[in-house]
Amino acid sequence: EVAADRVVLATGGKSIPKMGATGYALDVARGFGLALVEPRAGLVPFTLAPDLLERLSPLAGVSAPARVRAGGAAFDESLLFTHRGLSGPAVLQASSYWREGEAVAVDLAPGVDLLAHLKTERGRAGRQSPAAFLSERLPARLARTLAEGAAAPPRLGDCNDAVLSRLAASVNAWTFRPAGTEGYRTAEVMLGGVDTRELDSRTFETRKVPGLHIIGEAVDVTGWLGGYNFQWAWASGWAAGQAV
Structure with a gap:
């Protein structure tokens, strides 16, 4: 004592x-x-549900600037894909405001109206692939994954408005529910x-x-x-x- x-x-x-x-x-x-x-x-990486993790795990190690929103707060910093889910400063910051069961919103091109740019590019350079267009703003592996997820045709010129909207939303308004944190x-x-x-x-x-x-x-x-x-x-x- x-x-x-x-x-x-x-x-x-x-x-x-x-x-x-x-x-x-x-x-x-x-x-x-x-x-x-x-x-x-707090200040902790998110883990993902098995189906989403299976689709995104090949991106482990890829980092990109992003705006991550959770619990009414938003942070503009880098996001990092990992073998377990998502990390990086923007994700760590948002995790302190997140509660179990809530959705998290991610904008991979903050301040950019991607749909407007896609429509312009479709008329200007329709032979370009959606993945190539996205890779001008995002890491190539991430661009390919998003283009595949939106089921985009090989050329922008063949993408109708619905496809372009899906593609833009996957960049500007990706929403997911974390399985939890680490x-x-x-x-x-x-x-x-x-x-x-x-x-x-x-x-x-x-x-x-x-x-x-x-x-x-x-x-x-x-x-x-x-x-x-x-x-x-x-x-x-x-x-x-x-x-x-």
């Missing part, structure tokens, strides 16, 4: 257990009767944790247990990619340290 006037709980969250992460902080908080916000994996195994952060209402916002001392401070990832505060979560850990630790 160790007796102390004050204790700072700085044991992090559950993300990336192979580095030693556990739910210890949550267990301690529960033991003191503190309210928790349901923890879940979980804490690869998550960069844990969402949820000790409810912030349990803490003094200046010292991070718990209101119910004087002398107990809780900081960092154990608290229900989560930032975007880019060092924000590191900064939160350091800043909350500094604030608690000043109070101690």
